[in-house]
Amino acid sequence: MKRYLALFILTLLFWLLITLSLSVANILTGMVAAAITTGLFGRYFVTRVGMFLEPRRYAWLLVYIFIFLWECIKANFDVAYRVLHPAMPIKPGIVKVQLGVQSDLAKTMLANSITMTPGTIAVDVIGDVMYVHWIYVSSEDPEVYSQKVSGRFEKYIKKIFE
C-alpha cells in the first residue's frame, strides 16, 4: 500500500512541475491523472519505499550526477571522434560483464548509466550478468573490461539505490 502512496505523490509532484500552476482545477486534474497512473503501474514501483526518506542517498545522488555528467561528456567526445575520423577506429563486440549489485532498481540504473557512457549499450541483463555492446573492445580480459565498463559507477549506485 505504501508504494502506491509514494508513487501517487511522486506523480502528482511531477504533474505540478510540468504544468507549473497551483490552481484548484489543475491540482484536481493532476490527482486524477496520478491516480490512474498509480493504478496501472503501482505494482512495478520500488518495493522499499523507505528509501525515499533517507537524505544520505540524495547526497550520493548529487555526487553521482556530477561524475556521471563528466563521464557522459567524455563519452560524447569519444564517439564524435570515432565518427569523424576518416578510418573510423572502431572494434565493436558484445562482452559479458559481471555485476556487483543485487536489487532490480540498482541494476536498471546501472544499465541506464552504462548506456549513456563511453561507447557502451546494455543489451540484456540475465541474473548477475550483463551483456554490453561495446564500440571499442580494448581488452580480452573479463576482469579488465568489467572494471572499465561498470566499475566506475557500481560503488555509487550501490550507495544510492540499494
Added chain:
Amino acid sequence: MNDMVSTILIAIGVLFNLFGCIGLIRLPDVYNRLQSATKTVTLGTWSILIGVLVRYGFIDVGVKALIAIPILFFVATVAAHALVRGSYIFGIPLGKRSVKDDYKEQKTKP
C-alpha cells in the same frame, strides 16, 4: 550575458546532434549506429535544453526544459536497450568488423 551563454550552449547542442547524424550514416551496423544515435544526440539535446533554461530562467518554459532532461535520459536509454535487444533476437548479425560476441551463447540456449 545570458543570451550569449544560451546561444553557445544551443550551438554546441546542434553540433553534437549533427555528429550523431553523421555517425548514423557512417557507422557500419545497427548496433554501432545506435551508439551514436543515443549518446551523441542525447547530450546534444541536453545542451539545447540547458540553453533554453539559461535564456528563460525558472519560469514555466525553463522548468519544463529542466524536467525534459531526466525524461530524455530514461527514454533514450530504455529505447536504445529495447532496439539493440530486439534487433539481436530478430537475427540481425553484427557487422564485419566485430571482434567478440558473448551474447550468442545465451541466445542459442533454450
